[in-house]
Amino acid sequence: MSESTSIAPPELVGSPTAFPVAVGRLFGVSLGPGDPGLITRRAWALLERPNTVWTYPVRSLRKESYALDIALRAGLALPARHQPLLFPMTHDVEKLARHWLKAAETVQALLATGVDVLFLVEGDASTYASFCYLARVLRELDANALIDIVPGVTSFNAACAQLQMPLSEQDDTIAIVPAAYGIAAVEKMLDDFDTLVLMKVKPLLDDLINLLERRGLLPHSRFIEKAGSPVERIVYDVAELKGTTVNYLSLLLVKNPDRVRGEMQRGCRKKTSTEIEEETQQ
Numbered sequence: 001m002s003e004s005t006s007i008a009p010p011e012l013v014g015s016p017t018a019f020p021v022a023v024g025r026l027f028g029v030s031l032g033p034g035d036p037g038l039i040t041r042r043a044w045a046l047l048e049r050p051n052t053v054w055t056y057p058v059r060s061l062r063k064e065s066y067a068l069d070i071a072l073r074a075g076l077a078l079p080a081r082h083q084p085l086l087f088p089m090t091h092d093v094e095k096l097a098r099h100w101l102k103a104a105e106t107v108q109a110l111l112a113t114g115v116d117v118l119f120l121v122e123g124d125a126s127t128y129a130s131f132c133y134l135a136r137v138l139r140e141l142d143a144n145a146l147i148d149i150v151p152g153v154t155s156f157n158a159a160c161a162q163l164q165m166p167l168s169e170q171d172d173t174i175a176i177v178p179a180a181y182g183i184a185a186v187e188k189m190l191d192d193f194d195t196l197v198l199m200k201v202k203p204l205l206d207d208l209i210n211l212l213e214r215r216g217l218l219p220h221s222r223f224i225e226k227a228g229s230p231v232e233r234i235v236y237d238v239a240e241l242k243g244t245t246v247n248y249l250s251l252l253l254v255k256n257p258d259r260v261r262g263e264m265q266r267g268c269r270k271k272t273s274t275e276i277e278e279e280t281q282q
């Protein structure tokens with residue numbers, strides 16, 4: 001297989017006359033949202049590579065890592081060197097900055113020994129993922145840090161597939177929104193978007209259900225929890241969830257079929273005035 005990432009040698013740094021020092025590369029390895037069948041071939045090749053260190057996010061050191069669980073359920077062997085990195089669930093900016101720095105320093109120390117570090121990501125590494133913070137802080141520590149991202153299937157793409165619900169058709173607009181923006185903001189978006197993907201719905205679920213009820217959108221809403229995992233839960237009648245507690249790994253897909261659309265330009269892109277002028281001169 002032509003896997004450039006699986007055969008890349010460690011980078012050498014330092015002047016050619018000095019003893020070169022091998023440094024490792026950090027990979028954000030997307031694993032998809034839960035079904036090991038959604039791990040890409042590129043991610044798989046990296047995870048099978050010997051002499052790498054696996055790192056993975058945990059919300060507390062007593063908690064299991066959902067990302068690691070996906071890799072283990074895939075039948076991949078946990079390497080001898082592996083390490084959880086703590087990314088707590090908090091809005092305390094200072095606390096977050098402290099933990100991101102600690103995680104980045106841990107990775108930096110590993111990379112300095114010449115090993116490649118794989119950071120396991122649930123879903124896609126560029127989509128609301130701890131990997132974004134890790135990569136950013138590592139770059140702040142070392143502007144020359146070697147970082148690669150293996151893209152993956154997001155939770156909402158997998159959710160649409162499970163629900164057999166198109167994310168978008170033809171001219172549809174889509175908004176992917178953390179529900180924490182609040183009910184007023186979500187309601188405003190209903191007027192502009194044909195599909196709303198509401199992420200991180202847990203704390204606001206009841207209020208969201210009330211909004212969907214009021215707007216007559218319950219029949220066009222679906223809930224999914226731990227999409228793709230063995231404990232996946234799909235709820236078609238979202239109103240059933242009122243007053244219940246759901247898992248953090250859950251989202252709502254909302255379609256607004258009655259959205260009033262603005263005027264649309266059909267066909268090819270609008271011609272510039274120069275192009276129109278050139279045409280009339282021919």
Ligand SMILES: C[S@@+](CC[C@H](N)C(=O)[O-])C[C@H]1O[C@@H](n2cnc3c(N)ncnc32)[C@H](O)[C@@H]1O
Pocket residue numbers: 033034122123124125127128129130153154155156159198199200201224225226227228229248249250251
């Ligand atoms: C920190 S974000 C991670 C997003 C992830 N990187 C992705 O690509 O989808 C966490 C939020 O994503 C959504 N999510 C992640 N995994 C999910 C899953 N397996 N099933 C349903 N929702 C999921 C939930 O809304 C959750 O609150």
